[in-house]
Amino acid sequence: MFNQSALGGTAGFGTAAAPTTANPMRDFEVTSPPDDSVSSLAFSPPTLSQNFLVAGSWDNNVRCWEVEQSGKTIxxxxxxxxxxxxDVCWSDDGTKVFMASCDKMVKCWDLSSNQTIQVAMHDAPVKTCHWIKAPxxxxxxxxxxxxxxxFWDTRTANPMKTITLLERCYCADVDYPMAVVGTASRGLIVxxxxxxxxxxxRIESPLKYQHRCVSIFKDKKGTPAGFALGSVEGRVAIQYVSPQNPKDNFTFKCHRSNGTPNGYQDIFAVNDISFHPAHGTLATVGSDGRFSFWDKDARTKLKTSEAMEQSITRCCFNNNGQIFxxxxxxxxxxxxxxxxxxKKNYIFLRSCYEDLKPRAKS
Structure with missing residues (x-):
């Protein structure tokens, strides 16, 4: 799927877009993007042979595109x-998309019938939704x-379980058998x-400022082992749930201006974090309009993009890690x-498999 020559290269695929201020990285532009800020992005699960991308937006809509091997989006x-x-998420079989909204509801979109049905309800806007597939x-x-x-069975009107949080839910991630929730006032619960x-x-936050995003990572055996946490203060924490060594946990700065004119450095929020499904490396995106790729084990940066015209709000990888x-x-x-x-909203697709390979050990 998405071999290098098709997406991101020029061999065998028309010419890549010329660099513009809107698309400085010459990436593939998704057609008919949302009319307002993009709040969530999710690729279809590996159970589907094709790649589909869904995006939720502040324009009240959720859109779905098919992504072809050429990089073209339909x-x-x-x-x-x-x-x-x-927020949006897929069911594990790829037949449904769940959509969480400020209208306090979550709806299930059945893609084959193109119908929606309400499956969850809260007393305030719903910030996150994640499908859990357990044995x-x-x-x-x-x-x-x-x-x-x-937690909802989705076939019945009442939740199968309700857990009261100390504060509002701001971010969450699920990778069975682990879930992590970040709340207002820097709360963190696993x-x-x-x-x-x-x-x-409960984990005491390693970051001094408000959490904005969280993403679970796996160990070498493929078991969820910890999470990366991003804050509004241009910093990411790598946190193991049960660290073998306290030094395994660390934080690093990102999404900050290089120069310090007048002795000040511009610091930007980390808006989203996503781990590469094959390499275990990670991407961060920020209010500075850049994405960066990192190798957490080597504690090094692999790549940083040119600056976009506006902030980068969300990011994700497709199931085999070929597309960012x-x-x-x-x-x-x-x-x-x-x-x-x-200024219009954009969603870009980039061939990324090589860029995210871990740094070779010297």
Whole structure:
């Protein structure tokens, strides 16, 4: 799927886009992007032979594209919620997409019938949704600003379990048998999902500022071992849940200006973190309009992009790690006075497998 010569190279594939201020990395542009800031991106699971990409937006819509091997994208369908969409996720079999919204609901979009049905409800906007596929059960986990985490069978109106959080849910990730939730006031809770969801441990935040994104990583055996946590202060923490050595946990600075004019450095929020499914390296995207690729084990940076016209709000890899998708939208980090209606939103696709290979050990 997506061999180098097709996506990102020039051999055997028309000429790549000329670099522009909107697309300085000459990546493939997704056609018919959202009309407002992109809040969530997710590629289809490996159960589907083709690649599909869904994106949720502040324009209340969720869009789905088919991504061809050439890098061309074909808009397939669109669904509308009653408020801005804050998160999207796929079912494990690739037949459904779940959409979490500010309208306090989560809807299930059945892709074959193109119909939606409400499957979850909260008392405040729903910030996160994740599908859990366990050997003994399947459910949808939703986290809300109503300070609850709920687990839904999706066939019944009431949640199978509700967990009260100390604060509003701001970010979450699931990689069975682990779930991690970050809340307002820098709360961090790890849940174990085996046999049913239960709290495993609370972790004191390694970061001094508000969490913005969290992403689980695996160890060499393919077992979820810890998570990367990004904050509004241009910093990422690599945190093992049960570290073999306290020095395994560390933080690093990113998404900051290189120079320090007048003795000050511009510091930008880390908006999203995604781990490469094959290499275990990671991508971060920020309010500085750049993406960076990192090797956490070698503690080194692999690549940083040119700056986009606006912030990069979200990113994700497809299931085999050949394609990196990232969205360029205003993230309101500089307030309403910097919002420019003239600037459109973009989603770009990049051939990334080689760029994310871990640094060779010398």
């Amino acid at each position: 808009p397939k369908s669109l669904q509308t919620m009653q408020g801005p969409v804050l 003994t059960y399947s459910c949808l986990m939703t986290g809300s600003w109503d300070k609850t985490l709920k 849940y174990q999902l085996e046999g049913g969801p239960s709290e495993f441990k 998708a990232y969205s360029v939208s205003y993230d309101w980090s500089k307030g309403h006075e910097y919002y420019n209606l003239q």
